[in-house]
Amino acid sequence: MKTLDIAVIPGDGIGKEVVPEALRVLDAIEQVHGGLKFNYTHYPWSCEYYIETGKMMPDDGLEQLSSFDAIFLGAVGDPTLVPDHVSLGGLLLKIRRGFEQVINVRPAKMLKGLVSPLRDPKDFDIMIVRENSEGEYSSIGGRVHSGMDEVVVQNAVFTKKGVSRVMEYGFDIAGKRGGHLTSATKSNGIAHSMPFWDEVFKEMAENYPDIRTRSEHIDALSAFFVTKPETLDVVVASNLFGDILSDIGAAIMGSIGIAPAGNINLNGKFPSMFEPVHGSAPDIYGKGIANPIGQIWTAKMMLDHLGEMEMGAIVLAAIEETLESGIKTGDIGGSSNTAEVTDAIIASI
Amino acid sequence: MKTLDIAVIPGDGIGKEVVPEALRVLDAIEQVHGGLKFNYTHYPWSCEYYIETGKMMPDDGLEQLSSFDAIFLGAVGDPTLVPDHVSLGGLLLKIRRGFEQVINVRPAKMLKGLVSPLRDPKDFDIMIVRENSEGEYSSIGGRVHSGMDEVVVQNAVFTKKGVSRVMEYGFDIAGKRGGHLTSATKSNGIAHSMPFWDEVFKEMAENYPDIRTRSEHIDALSAFFVTKPETLDVVVASNLFGDILSDIGAAIMGSIGIAPAGNINLNGKFPSMFEPVHGSAPDIYGKGIANPIGQIWTAKMMLDHLGEMEMGAIVLAAIEETLESGIKTGDIGGSSNTAEVTDAIIASI
Ligand SMILES: CC(C)[C@H](C(=O)O)[C@@H](O)C(=O)O
Numbered sequence: 001m002k003t004l005d006i007a008v009i010p011g012d013g014i015g016k017e018v019v020p021e022a023l024r025v026l027d028a029i030e031q032v033h034g035g036l037k038f039n040y041t042h043y044p045w046s047c048e049y050y051i052e053t054g055k056m057m058p059d060d061g062l063e064q065l066s067s068f069d070a071i072f073l074g075a076v077g078d079p080t081l082v083p084d085h086v087s088l089g090g091l092l093l094k095i096r097r098g099f100e101q102v103i104n105v106r107p108a109k110m111l112k113g114l115v116s117p118l119r120d121p122k123d124f125d126i127m128i129v130r131e132n133s134e135g136e137y138s139s140i141g142g143r144v145h146s147g148m149d150e151v152v153v154q155n156a157v158f159t160k161k162g163v164s165r166v167m168e169y170g171f172d173i174a175g176k177r178g179g180h181l182t183s184a185t186k187s188n189g190i191a192h193s194m195p196f197w198d199e200v201f202k203e204m205a206e207n208y209p210d211i212r213t214r215s216e217h218i219d220a221l222s223a224f225f226v227t228k229p230e231t232l233d234v235v236v237a238s239n240l241f242g243d244i245l246s247d248i249g250a251a252i253m254g255s256i257g258i259a260p261a262g263n264i265n266l267n268g269k270f271p272s273m274f275e276p277v278h279g280s281a282p283d284i285y286g287k288g289i290a291n292p293i294g295q296i297w298t299a300k301m302m303l304d305h306l307g308e309m310e311m312g313a314i315v316l317a318a319i320e321e322t323l324e325s326g327i328k329t330g331d332i333g334g335s336s337n338t339a340e341v342t343d344a345i346i347a348s349i
Numbered sequence: 350m351k352t353l354d355i356a357v358i359p360g361d362g363i364g365k366e367v368v369p370e371a372l373r374v375l376d377a378i379e380q381v382h383g384g385l386k387f388n389y390t391h392y393p394w395s396c397e398y399y400i401e402t403g404k405m406m407p408d409d410g411l412e413q414l415s416s417f418d419a420i421f422l423g424a425v426g427d428p429t430l431v432p433d434h435v436s437l438g439g440l441l442l443k444i445r446r447g448f449e450q451v452i453n454v455r456p457a458k459m460l461k462g463l464v465s466p467l468r469d470p471k472d473f474d475i476m477i478v479r480e481n482s483e484g485e486y487s488s489i490g491g492r493v494h495s496g497m498d499e500v501v502v503q504n505a506v507f508t509k510k511g512v513s514r515v516m517e518y519g520f521d522i523a524g525k526r527g528g529h530l531t532s533a534t535k536s537n538g539i540a541h542s543m544p545f546w547d548e549v550f551k552e553m554a555e556n557y558p559d560i561r562t563r564s565e566h567i568d569a570l571s572a573f574f575v576t577k578p579e580t581l582d583v584v585v586a587s588n589l590f591g592d593i594l595s596d597i598g599a600a601i602m603g604s605i606g607i608a609p610a611g612n613i614n615l616n617g618k619f620p621s622m623f624e625p626v627h628g629s630a631p632d633i634y635g636k637g638i639a640n641p642i643g644q645i646w647t648a649k650m651m652l653d654h655l656g657e658m659e660m661g662a663i664v665l666a667a668i669e670e671t672l673e674s675g676i677k678t679g680d681i682g683g684s685s686n687t688a689e690v691t692d693a694i695i696a697s698i
């Protein structure tokens with residue numbers, strides 16, 4: 001029996017609804033597999049937890065999580081309770097940074113049975129590889145003067161090490177997929193970080209002579225996600241650019257409620273963390289109508305990461321079969337509720 | 350006779366093809382108007398000019414331009430000749446900054462006769478108001494160490510003055526349109542600049558109690574441009590976020606070859622500058638197939654700015670009539686060439 005220890009953090013809003021659904025799917029996978037057992041430990045860390053304790057997670061939170069095989073996260077943030085930069089900074093971003101989850105991978109591909117908002121989506125299949133530890137998301141900066149004289153400086157920090165490893169990851173995935181790699185830049189407008197980004201990309205490309213490369217400014221590239229997504233394959237991007245592109249990627253798939261993300265630790269010292277791209281959507285929380293597919297596809301990504309690729313493929317096939325049968329939540333044009341969609345996926349498994 | 354002095358800078362690539370076309374349209378407008386005369390002065394500043402002289406424009410370039418009523422720009426940049434950050438920094442960005450063109454306005458709206466890549470674009474009509482002088486586009490920053498230890502710091506600088514004036518401009522436009530205002534933020538991930546941006550937005554909103562406001566993170570907002578653009582009206586954004594959103598806006602209209610932009614000087618000390626959103630597209634330059642509509646719509650924006658709103662409306666109507674008649678370039682599904690499209694627009698005027 002292969003036992004996997006999973007830390008489960010449902011978080012806020014619909015995270016609390018869709019995480020249990022995804023766990024039901026994983027239960028079904030245990031049945032199918034026969035030799036696989038998930039051991040869940042639940043953590044209530046969230047904005048409500050903050051209201052009670054003044055913290056998004058306990059001081060030894062990272063320590064508590066450190067020996068799990070993976071972390072399964074719902075969604076973090078509820079600005080009606082806690083400002084976003086406090087809630088995200090105190091939980092999601094803290095784990096990403098503390099556990100050196102330096103890469104964030106997010107697929108954007110047409111699933112069978114989903115209707116894209118694009119007129120002619122042409123079966124795109126993109127993998128976004130996002131830098132997840134530095135760049136524009138830096139806590140360095142501050143303010144001077146006040147009133148109309150106030151000036152705020154925000155620093156973005158790019159290191160050769162950080163940029164190299166995300167690009168290397170991108171080249172490796174492109175190699176495995178037999179595909180090509182596009183780098184998201186903005187060196188025509190941003191004077192220091194982006195010319196450096198381009199330099200490292202060019203340098204690294206020389207080590208991968210068989211992989212076709214392309215470099216596009218983030219403005220044009222964002223437009224290409226809409227006008228010709230089928231021309232893209234693997235896309236490597238900075239923290240901010242990857243964030244933006246992965247939401248556009250989710251949008252062209254048909255709903256932000258669909259897409260999964262993996263926060264990958266490369267050095268094996270800490271667990272990786274899996275979470276859907278969507279947020280906590282407090283406005284629809286509690287109605288039982290949230291789309292569980294983002295969280296369930298996230299479970300598939302976690303399975304792949306834990307070496308259970310065959311099980312991952314079964315989950316994805318069940319998602320597609322369910323979508324094709326028309327059992328969908330309202331955000332993607334159906335009329336089923338959260339539990340009905342999960343039930344159908346489990347039945348298909 | 351009202352005489353307007355216009356500095357014309359065709360720039361690079363297709364800029365050299367579409368600028369003369371737009372001037373033909375302005376000639377037609379002179380005929381229709383009767384009492385209006387444009388005085389053009391042409392400047393060859395471009396990447397080719399850089400190859401010859403080592404500069405994108407002469408040292409006294411800004412001085413030469415300073416007394417015009419407006420600047421009419423084609424497109425700048427040709428990375429096969431000059432690195433983008435050199436060409437853009439030496440011409441486009443230099444004029445934007447030197448002439449305190451602190452606001453960039455870019456419409457994204459469905460034109461009659463255009464096919465959006467969106468399945469159901471629902472007649473969206475968005476005005477993007479972009480901060481154009483500071484923020485993420487700063488020349489402050491630098492490098493330390495080398496090899497695998499290299500670290501690059503890029504500073505973004507936001508001032509209360511800069512943020513306030515772009516937001517005020519946004520509120521004013523929203524007021525004039527009887528619309529609402531959305532602020533593009535990323536305060537859940539970027540720790541200093543974006544919480545400040547939100548603060549100023551909230552503070553300023555109190556002065557405009559009649560204008561409905563909304564604040565969206567740039568990742569989600571980029572997705573909304575694809576999934577529900579009809580829910581947006583005026584959008585106010587930082588320099589980088591406005592850059593990205595306006596390209597997505599151009600994409601959902603049907604082509605990046607369509608959208609115009611105005612770089613607005615607010616204090617009346619220097620001319621404003623008008624340019625299409627599209628780039629110089631060196632790959633299609635010289636074939637006579639570039640879409641002239643971006644440049645011609647840019648001429649309409651310039652007319653509006655110079656107080657000739659009635660003439661501007663005539664140009665836009667002629668563009669729409671031409672599109673509806675099916676006379677289009679290849680990028681928007683037609684088979685006409687650059688000159689044929691312009692001819693049809695002129696005939697319609
Ligand atoms: C060319 C580049 C510097 C410029 C910008 O980012 O401002 C362009 O993309 C634009 O939008 O006008």
Ligand SMILES: CC(C)[C@H](C(=O)O)[C@@H](O)C(=O)O
Pocket residue numbers: 077088243277537538568
């Ligand atoms: C919530 C926010 C901090 C986060 C990010 O920008 O990384 C989210 O948008 C994401 O993409 O996971």
